[in-house]
Amino acid sequence: MITVTVRLMGNLIKISGTSSIQMRMEDGVVIKDLLEEIFRLYGEEMRHQVMDSSGKELAPYYKILVNGRNFNLLLGFDTPLQEGQVIHIMPPIAGG
Amino acid sequence: MIGGYAGKYLDVDLSTGKVDVRLLDKEMVEKYVGGGGFIAKILWDQLPPNADPLGWENILIITTGPMTATLAPTGGSWYVGFKSPATGIYGEGRGGGYFGPELKFAGYDTVILRGRSPEPVYLYIEDDKVEILPADELWGKDFFKTVDMLEEKYKGVRVLGIGPAGENLVKFACLMSDRYRAAGRGGAGAVMGSKNLKAIAVRGSKDINVADKEGFIKALKDANKTIFEHPATAKLLPDYGTSSLVNGMSAFGAFPTRNHRSGVFESAEKISGETMAETILVKTRGCYSCNIKCTRYTMVREGEYAGVESEGPEYETINAFGARCGIDNLEAIAMANMNANRLGLETISTGTLIAFAMELYEEGLLSKDECNGLELNFGNHQAMNRLLEDIAYRRGLGDILAEGVKEAAVKIGRGSEKYAMHVKGLELTATEPRAAQDSGLGHAVASRGGDHLRPWSPAYTLFSFGSEELGLGGTPDPIVPDDKARVVALMQRVSTFTDMNGMCKFTVLCNTLAPSQLAHLYTTITGISFTAEDVMQSAARVWNLQRALNTIKFGITSADDTLPHRFLNETAPDGPAKGKVVELDKMKKEYYSLEGWDDNGVPRRERILELGLDFVAEELGK
Incomplete structure (x- = not known):
């Protein structure tokens, strides 16, 4: 088993009621497994925010970071998780 | 007649009190458009290259663009240009609010300010009436008080001006307008102060014509549709303002922390837009013709900073007075933001200077005595707020820091240059460049x-x-x-x-x-x-x-x-x-x-x- 920290931002905090979750997962899990577990915990509203209408891609401008790296620069939904990693699920944010 | 422009500019010599009204040049419009284009061309043509930035020969240019005062989305901008006292090079800033449109309603695209008044003055513009008036009662007042006094004297006036930081020639003093809007990174406020000019008060009654009204409505509908559909302008900036960036920038390792030692702030969440929305946010606001409305109006309701109210703090300010100084107290940041606005200090540079001094203190390069008796450790928000005022009034260490981080490092010596976060003398901002x-x-x-x-x-x-x-x-x-x-x-x-x-x-x-x-x-x-x-x-x-x-x-x-x-x-x-x-x-x-x-x-x-x-x-x- 591994433990990862999931950090949520913006509207996702309102849905989940928390900004940080410690999650115990089986060895060998990947990002899509983690997402399914989060959707199981926090319901379909969370899924509909994070995923697009096909349910296969992230909603526009949503990002997942694995230790600060955009998962598109890794293996996307198939990125394997490791002990102690921090996973950010980030709605669109802007400023400057 | 070219649409969008008032068509005239004011040329004001503060040394002699002479005011000329001139016509805007067609080539100027066609090649340089406005704003930074006008500023660059005027400085190229008219500024002696060796001009002392705080001397009479520097030129302070207040200008607008063709979309200012129109219904173009966010068409409320005004700009300031000058030779920067912080860098010795090109200086420019942009402000929002309502001052820029009012200047155009009075009939002017630009005001060029030259020379130096022998006594403190302010400029009053009401359509064709332009007066240079004594500012004895305004000089020494903070910007909020200055606005109150001028608004009481002239109903409906829009005010641009400086606080004590500009009067005291702090090299990163900015111009303020409409009470909370700021412009002029690199010391526009010091240039204005050096000219003994406290404020410009303007009100106007004229119209700005648009060349092709039907075409403009089509262009406007198209632009507004995009703005209302794009997540940044439709949702994020209205909901959380620029502070929505705080958590995200730290997640990317791009949120400067403790004078840029790191890009990850462990307490980012405490000073984030999400936290602001739940604690000190009162309402949102927008500038002239704005359909984004990113401005946060905030008030601290309890604790040692209770009663502080202001627009902001914005993302850059949150980082400058927050993570950059190792501070995770949003109310203390709101206090610093309000005081910077009141005193006319530009927040990015001010935070950089305080973070610089904090790192020198922690590295043993500055003693407590040299820090005006403050224990200037990262995270000490009371010390941060004290030092901010000391900078504006050039007291003790504040007098050295008021020179900007490049010059302050030269004055302090002791190897402090390597902790001075600037490029060409302008202090750095809230993005950690190793992560971007x-x-x-x-x-x-x-x-x-x-x-x-x-x-x-x-x-x-x-x-x-x-x-x-x-x-x-x-x-x-x-x-x-x-x-x-x-x-x-x-x-x-x-x-x-x-x-x-x-x-x-x-x-x-x-x-x-x-x-x-x-x-x-x-x-x-x-x-x-x-x-x-x-x-x-x-x-x-x-x-x-x-x-x-x-x-x-x-x-x-x-x-x-x-x-x-x-x-x-x-x-x-x-x-x-x-x-x-x-x-x-x-x-x-x-x-x-x-x-x-x-x-x-x-x-x-x-x-x-x-x-x-x-x-x-x-x-x-x-």
Whole structure:
């Protein structure tokens, strides 16, 4: 088993009621497994925010970071998780 | 008559009290548009290159753009230009609010301020009436009080002015307008103070004509549709303001922490937009003709800072007075923000100076006695707020810090230079460049020094806001230097044009409006036919004129296009960029090549001629 920290931002905090979750997962899990577990915990509203209408891609401008790296620069939904990693699920944010 | 412009400008000599009203030149309009374009051309033509920035010979230019005072989205911008006392090079700032439109309603696109008044004065403009009046009662007052006094005297007036920091020639004092709007990184407030000019109060009753009303309505509908559909402008900036960035920037390792030692702030959440929305936020506001409304109006209701109310703090201010100083107390940051606005201090530079002093204190390079008796550790928010006032009034250590971080490091010595976070004398901003290499390049080559807004390229490299028209798509890798020169050059063009046309950069910062939409708005307002290519070309002309000013007249070379020691020599200690430095040389070489600049960073003759800047070519090689 591994433990990862999931950090949520913006509207996702309102849905989940928390900004940080410690999650115990089986060895060998990947990002899509983690997402399914989060959707199981926090319901379909969370899924509909994070995923697009096909349910296969992230909603526009949503990002997942694995230790600060955009998962598109890794293996996307198939990125394997490791002990102690921090996973950010980030709605669109802007400023400057 | 070209639409969108008032068609006249004021030329005010504060030494003699002479005020001239002049007609706007057609070539000036067609080639330089407004804002930073007007500023660059006026400084090139009229400023003696060796002018002392705080001497009578410096010129302070307040100007607008053709979209200012129209219904163009966010058409509320005014601009200020000058030779910067912090950097000795090109200085420019942009402000929002309502002052810029009011100046145009009074009949003027621009006010050029020369000389130095023998006594403190303010300028009163009411349509054709322009008066230079004694400011004895205003001098010494903070900006909020100054606005109150002028609003009481003249109903419905809009005020631009300085606080005590500008009067005391703090080299990063800014101009304030409409109580809470700020402009003038690099010390516009000090330049105004050096001229003994406290404020400009304006009210007007005239109209601004649009050349093609039907076409403009079409262009406006198209632009507004994009703004209302793009997540940045439809949802994020209205809901959380710029502070929505705090958590995200820290997640990317790009949130400068403890004087840029790191890009990860462990307490980011405590000072985030989300926390602000739940605690001190009262309501949101917008500037003139704004359909984004990013401004936060906040009030601290309890605790030691209870009663503090102001607009903001914005993202940059939260970082400057927060993570940069190791402070996770949002109420203390709100206090510093309010005091900076009141005193007329520019928040980014002020926070950088305090963070610099904190690191020197922690490194044992400054003693408690030398820090005005303050225990200046990172995280000490009471000390931060005390030191901020000491800077504005030049008390003790504050007097040294008031010179700006570059000069302060020279005065302090003891190896403090390597902790001084600036480019060309302008203090750095709230993006950690080791985690966003493009930001390192952008800061290094920007025309006013350490500038994050020409462009704010992390919108694309971190947050993936691309642009089909600009050829920016996919997921760029922010921690490698590849392709970053192209990204910076392209996004610089759009930012530069927005700083010419009178709109707010938040319409383009996340690649919301495309160059073709800006061209459509410009064409229908002015009647001057513009394409997307013209937008890019006119921005390139102005960008290169600003560069020519810096290199040919103010002596900037490639060696000045650099970053602080830390980013080039110390690897990031944590976050996704752990182990990385900024690979500046590679990016800079590519950038110079794309811009058509030689190895020393000077625009090449053929590039200058291609941009229609023949008068610059005449100065090359002199």
